Amino acid sequence: MTQTNLRTGLYSTHLSLGARMVPFGGWDMPVQYSGILAEVKAVRTAAGLFDVSHMGRLYISGRDSTAFLDWMLTAAASTLRAGRARYCLICNERGGVIDDTIFYRLAEQEYLLIPNAGNCLAVLAWFEDWIGRKFRSGVAIDDRTMRTGLMALQGPRAVRLMDQACQLEDGHTPSSLRPFAWGRGTLQGKPVFMGRTGYTGEDGFELVTDSQDTEFVWKTLMELGALPCGLGARDVLRLEAGLPLHGHEIDPETTPIEAGLERFVRQEGEYLGAGPLQRQMREGVARKLVGLSLPGRSAPRAGYPILDHGQEVGRITSGSYSPTLDTSIAMGYVLVRCAALGQVLEVDIRGRPAQAQVTQLPFYTRPKQGS
Amino acid sequence: MSPQDRKYTKEHEWVQLEDAASRRALVGITHYAQDQLGDIVFFDLPKPGAALKQLQKMGEVESVKAVSDLFSPVTGQVVETNPELAAHPELANQDPFGAGWLLRVQIASAAELDKLMSAQEYDAFVGGLK
CATH class of the missing domain: 3.30.70.1400 (Aminomethyltransferase beta-barrel domains)
Structure with a gap:
C-alpha cells in the first residue's frame, strides 16, 4: 500500500535545489541539499535555512x-x-x-x-x-499548519542577515528581540512572525509566513547568503546541542525528569502528569538520559546496548559522528548508578565493543559573541 | 557512465583487475553507492591478510546518517587497504572510482569476475532502482 505524504509549500523549491527527499512524520522533507557536513558547517559558522513547515502551527x-x-x-x-x-x-x-x-x-x-x-x-x-x-x-x-509556512534561520550570521532582510512593526531590527522573544515584522512587504528560537544550538530565528509568501521569503534569505539545510544536518546539530528528539530521547513511556528536562517542569501546581513528575523530582528516578562521547568516527545508533562490565545498563537513543567536535557522540538512557559524569561504559556497536564516556550535555555550546 | 574497465556487484561495489598475471585487483564502491550514502565518515575494512569470499560481507561503511554493509566482489585475500582512507574517508565520496578505492586484493580465481555485472549491466541495474 502506498501512503501519500504531505508536502510543504517549498516542496518544488527543494526539488529545484537538488534536495534528496525522505518521508518524515508524514511529510516528504529534504534530508540534505549540498551534503550534511557542509550544511552543519554553514550553521555553525555562517547561516543555514531550514524548511520546518512540517511542524504544526x-x-x-x-x-x-x-x-x-x-x-x-x-x-x-x-x-x-x-x-x-x-x-x-x-x-x-x-x-x-x-x-x-x-x-x-x-x-x-x-x-x-x-x-x-x-x-x-x-x-x-x-x-x-x-x-x-x-x-x-x-x-x-x-x-494553521496548512495555511502558513515555517522556516528556521540559524547560525552566527543569522541575526545580522535578518536585520538586513526584515524590519519589526515597531521600527526596531529583529536583533532587538532577546532569546525566546518574538515579534511581527515585514520582509519586503511580506508579513513575517519571528521568534528568536531554534533547535540547533545557534542563535537565530524561526519564522512563520503566510503560505503564499513562504517561497519568496525562503529565496530572499538564500540570496542574502543562507545555505539551505535539510533534516540530516538538523539532527546532527540538535544532537551536538544536547536537544531531545521526540521518538528518540522522549516518548510517552519516558518522563522529562528521566530525560534531564526538569528545568522545564513545574515543581508545584496542578497540571497533567504533575503527580508522577513531582514525585520523581523529589524521590529520584531509576534511569537517566546521559551524553556519551566515543573516540573515533564510528557512531552508536539508536537501540544499541550500553554495557557496564558486560552487563546491559541501557540503550542508545541517538548517535552520530559530530563534525563540529570531530568525535562520535550519542545520547542514551542508563541506570542512575552509571550516569555520573566521567563514568566509562561500553557501547555494543554491531558486535564491536566501543568505550564511551559519560559527558556533560550539551556536547557543543556556541562561543559567546561580542553583541 | 560507470567505468568500463571493471566489474560491478548488485551491492554497488566494483573490482578492477590491475594485472591479470598476478591476479591483483582494486576494490571500491560505486558513484551510486557514495551518492546514496551521503557524507562518508568511517570505513571498517578487513585487515591485510584477511580472507574474502565473493558476495560475503567484508566490512562496513558509515555516513553521517547511516551504516551499510560492504560486500566483497571477489574471493581472495586482502593485500592492503587504501592508506589515505582512514584519515580521509571523504575520498570515497569525491573520487569513488579512483583515489577513493578501498582494498587491494589478491584474487583467487579470475573466472569469478564473470559472475559480476559489466558497466552497461550495472548502469542499467542502477537505472532501474531510481
Whole structure:
C-alpha cells in the first residue's frame, strides 16, 4: 500500500535545489541539499535555512486558554508575558511525553504552539479531549499548519542577515528581540512572525509566513547568503546541542525528569502528569538520559546496548559522528548508578565493543559573541 | 557512465583487475553507492591478510546518517587497504572510482569476475532502482 505524504509549500523549491527527499512524520522533507557536513558547517559558522513547515502551527485562544495551557503543559502559560516564548513538554497523566513544544504568548488570551510534525494530530486530539472534559467552550484551537509556512534561520550570521532582510512593526531590527522573544515584522512587504528560537544550538530565528509568501521569503534569505539545510544536518546539530528528539530521547513511556528536562517542569501546581513528575523530582528516578562521547568516527545508533562490565545498563537513543567536535557522540538512557559524569561504559556497536564516556550535555555550546 | 574497465556487484561495489598475471585487483564502491550514502565518515575494512569470499560481507561503511554493509566482489585475500582512507574517508565520496578505492586484493580465481555485472549491466541495474 502506498501512503501519500504531505508536502510543504517549498516542496518544488527543494526539488529545484537538488534536495534528496525522505518521508518524515508524514511529510516528504529534504534530508540534505549540498551534503550534511557542509550544511552543519554553514550553521555553525555562517547561516543555514531550514524548511520546518512540517511542524504544526496551533493557534490557541479563548477566555480559558491560559488555564487550559497551564493544565496541558509542564511549564506555566500564566507566568509567560505576551511577547515571549517558552519550551516545555506535553505529558500524559503518567508523566510520559506526548510531545515537546515551544509556545508563544501572542496576547493575553492567544497563543501559538508548535508541535512536532508526527505528533501534531496526537497533540490536537489530546487537546480536544481535555477541552471537552474540562474546559468546554472557553478554548478554541485553530490549526494553521496548512495555511502558513515555517522556516528556521540559524547560525552566527543569522541575526545580522535578518536585520538586513526584515524590519519589526515597531521600527526596531529583529536583533532587538532577546532569546525566546518574538515579534511581527515585514520582509519586503511580506508579513513575517519571528521568534528568536531554534533547535540547533545557534542563535537565530524561526519564522512563520503566510503560505503564499513562504517561497519568496525562503529565496530572499538564500540570496542574502543562507545555505539551505535539510533534516540530516538538523539532527546532527540538535544532537551536538544536547536537544531531545521526540521518538528518540522522549516518548510517552519516558518522563522529562528521566530525560534531564526538569528545568522545564513545574515543581508545584496542578497540571497533567504533575503527580508522577513531582514525585520523581523529589524521590529520584531509576534511569537517566546521559551524553556519551566515543573516540573515533564510528557512531552508536539508536537501540544499541550500553554495557557496564558486560552487563546491559541501557540503550542508545541517538548517535552520530559530530563534525563540529570531530568525535562520535550519542545520547542514551542508563541506570542512575552509571550516569555520573566521567563514568566509562561500553557501547555494543554491531558486535564491536566501543568505550564511551559519560559527558556533560550539551556536547557543543556556541562561543559567546561580542553583541 | 560507470567505468568500463571493471566489474560491478548488485551491492554497488566494483573490482578492477590491475594485472591479470598476478591476479591483483582494486576494490571500491560505486558513484551510486557514495551518492546514496551521503557524507562518508568511517570505513571498517578487513585487515591485510584477511580472507574474502565473493558476495560475503567484508566490512562496513558509515555516513553521517547511516551504516551499510560492504560486500566483497571477489574471493581472495586482502593485500592492503587504501592508506589515505582512514584519515580521509571523504575520498570515497569525491573520487569513488579512483583515489577513493578501498582494498587491494589478491584474487583467487579470475573466472569469478564473470559472475559480476559489466558497466552497461550495472548502469542499467542502477537505472532501474531510481
